[in-house]
Amino acid sequence: MAPQEVRWTCARCQVSVGRIDGGSSGLPDTWSSYDGVTYCLSCARARASEEASDSAPDSITREDRVKVRRRALIAFEIGRTPEAPDRTVANACRTSAQAVATVRGELTAAGPARDRAPQGVA
Numbered sequence: 558m559a560p561q562e563v564r565w566t567c568a569r570c571q572v573s574v575g576r577i578d579g580g581s582s583g584l585p586d587t588w589s590s591y592d593g594v595t596y597c598l599s600c601a602r603a604r605a606s607e608e609a610s611d612s613a614p615d616s617i618t619r620e621d622r623v624k625v626r627r628r629a630l631i632a633f634e635i636g637r638t639p640e641a642p643d644r645t646v647a648n649a650c651r652t653s654a655q656a657v658a659t660v661r662g663e664l665t666a667a668g669p670a671r672d673r674a675p676q677g678v679a
């Protein structure tokens with residue numbers, strides 16, 4: 558089901574988007590919707606790194622937490638644009654293409670993200 562709204566509002570930063578003519582439109586390509594809650598791209602990225610940080614053990618160092626957040630952001634961006642070259646993902650995450658290649662390699666080793674997506678309750 559492709560939801561149609563006149564305007565989409567980010568649940569986190571309250572920015573909203575819509576067509577200039579006021580007609581209904583689908584969710585913008587860069588936006589995400591989880592459980593009926595909609596986020597703009599920058600908030601979806603921030604949530605990805607915050608969730609990773611929250612789920613990391615309290616005992617890890619500050620530097621490790623930064624790495625966890627950065628890795629989660631890269632993984633999010635790869636999942637969002639799997640066809641994008643490492644350099645493009647790196648620019649979006651303000652990191653190096655090498656860092657993206659490392660995370661992409663780990664994700665590939667773990668299996669395609671799409672296959673791990675929740676499929677609903679069996």
Ligand SMILES: [Zn+2]
Pocket residue numbers: 567568569570571572596597598599600601
């Ligand atoms: Zn937002």
